[in-house]
Amino acid sequence: xxxxxxxxxxxxxxxxxxxxxxxxxxxxxxxxxxxxxxxxxxxxxxxxxxxxxxxxxxxxxxxxxxxxxxxxxxxxxxxxxxxxxxxxxxxxxxxxxxxxxxxxxxxxxxxxxxxxxxxxxxxxxxxxxxxxxxxxxxxxxxxxxxxxxxxxxxxxxxxxxxxxxxxxxxxxxxxxxxxxxxxxxxxxxxxxxxxxxxxxxxxxxxxxxxxxxxxxxxxxxxxxxxxxxxxxxxxxxxxxxxxxxxxxxxxxxxxxxxxxxxxxxxxxxxxxxxxxxxxxxxxxxxxxxxxxxxxxxxxxxxxxxxxx
Ligand SMILES: O=C(O)[C@H](O)[C@H](O)COP(=O)(O)O
Ligand SMILES: [Mg+2]
Numbered sequence: 194x195x196x197x198x199x200x201x202x203x204x205x206x207x208x209x210x211x212x213x214x215x216x217x218x219x220x221x222x223x224x225x226x227x228x229x230x231x232x233x234x235x236x237x238x239x240x241x242x243x244x245x246x247x248x249x250x251x252x253x254x255x256x257x258x259x260x261x262x263x264x265x266x267x268x269x270x271x272x273x274x275x276x277x278x279x280x281x282x283x284x285x286x287x288x289x290x291x292x293x294x295x296x297x298x299x300x301x302x303x304x305x306x307x308x309x310x311x312x313x314x315x316x317x318x319x320x321x322x323x324x325x326x327x328x329x330x331x332x333x334x335x336x337x338x339x340x341x342x343x344x345x346x347x348x349x350x351x352x353x354x355x356x357x358x359x360x361x362x363x364x365x366x367x368x369x370x371x372x373x374x375x376x377x378x379x380x381x382x383x384x385x386x387x388x389x390x391x392x393x394x395x396x397x398x399x400x401x402x403x404x405x406x407x408x409x410x411x412x413x414x415x416x417x418x419x420x421x422x423x424x425x426x427x428x429x430x431x432x433x434x435x436x437x438x439x440x441x442x443x444x445x446x447x448x449x450x451x452x453x454x455x456x457x458x459x460x461x462x463x464x465x466x467x468x469x470x471x472x473x474x475x476x477x478x479x480x481x482x483x484x485x486x487x488x489x490x491x492x493x494x495x496x497x498x499x500x501x
Contacts, residue, residue: 195466195477198490201499207465207488208242213436213443215429215457217420218250218260220390220448220470221493227392228267229469231494236269238497245436246276247429249445251384251419251452253281253354253399256310278428280383280399280419284352285311286428287418292379298349301378303367303406305356308383312352320345321366329360340366344373353406353414354383355399364406371410380412384419386452390470420447420456430460446493448472454486463487 198204216222222232239246248260255263257277264272285308288294294317302308302322309322321327327340335341341362351370356363370378386398407413418424430437440461447453448470457464466486468474477489490496 194482195480195485195487195489198465198488198495198499203488204496204499207444207496208239208244211244211442211444211463213245213247213433213462214239215247215249215443215445215462216493217445217447217449217453217470218248219252221446221467222248222269223267224390224392224469226263226267229492229494231492231497233267233269235493235497238500240271245433246272247278247433248272248276249278249420249425249429249456251280251386251399252389253279253284253307253383253419254305254357255279255281255307256314257282258310259307275432278425279307279311280354280425281307281311283418283422283425283428284308284354284381284383285315285317287416287424288312288317288350288352288379288381289315291416292350292381294349294379297347299345299347301345301348301351301367301370302353303356303363303402304352304354304383305358308352308354318347320348321363323358327360327363327366328358329362334361334365338362338366341369344369348378350379350381352381352383353399353403355386355389355402359402364409367406368410371406371412376410376412379416380407380414382414382417384452385417386419386449388471390448395471420452421459423456423459426456426460436462444487450476450480450484450486454484458484465490467491467493469493 443462445457
């Protein structure tokens with residue numbers, strides 16, 4: 194049964210029990226560009242208690258460098274690139290280190306600049322993504338569009354993630370690459386989140402976009418690199434031996450049961466779910482014991498509020 198955090202004593206107990214605090218971003222720290230209450234104050238409280246703070250997001254629209262700029266813009270200081278893990282970075286590392294795609298091969302991207310930047314930082318050339326030639330604003334769909342009829346023979350993999358600039362042309366070209374050469378091109382997904390939390394409502398998530406081309410092409414992704422996949426957890430543990438040796442000194446804080454809470458649980462950490470994103474208190478309370486979060490709270494800022 195999950196324990197709701199409602200008082201100072203519980204927060205002080207958390208501060209004594211955990212050294213590593215892993216944070217999901219969308220729905221925990223912010224909703225879009227709207228910072229949630231007392232997030233900077235809570236992060237500062239943890240830093241004052243000499244806690245290790247790490248950010249792990251499935252939102253592939255931004256690169257790690259982009260997230261550093263977003264943290265600064267929202268008044269969250271002192272964050273370094275090696276404290277930020279995103280599904281765009283995890284996917285680029287997968288293509289480089291696990292798939293071992295040769296650098297002379299290109300990657301077709303259904304997604305935004307976060308994916309393109311992380312792939313380019315590893316030396317890959319991308320096609321698709323934010324290319325303005327794929328914008329359809331007010332232009333009728335052309336089944337003879339050059340990108341649709343002449344696929345780039347140098348493309349060696351497809352990487353799909355969240356894009357807020359989706360259109361029929363981008364979906365159709367992605368589908369051609371997924372069908373190409375008897376469906377042999379590797380199909381990589383950044384994450385499976387079905388919805389995207391926005392202020393007061395749920396929007397279409399990466400998982401639902403990816404499911405569109407999966408359903409149309411009759412293929413499922415060969416790999417999903419974001420949470421709950423443990424690749425980012427393994428990278429975090431490689432950088433933090435204390436967490437690797439004693440995962441129970443770690444607490445994963447997120448807003449989604451099937452990604453954040455599973456990611457933390459599968460990594461051996463305790464978990465805290467906040468109700469500012471995807472999940473409702475009713476849904477948390479009906480979770481079976483083996484998947485219920487260790488704790489839950491109305492919002493992350495409660496950790497600060499109850500201490501002051
Ligand atoms: O649709 C998506 O990709 C996700 O909803 C979203 O971006 C998740 O980001 P996170 O909560 O992992 O920071
Ligand atoms: Mg989230």
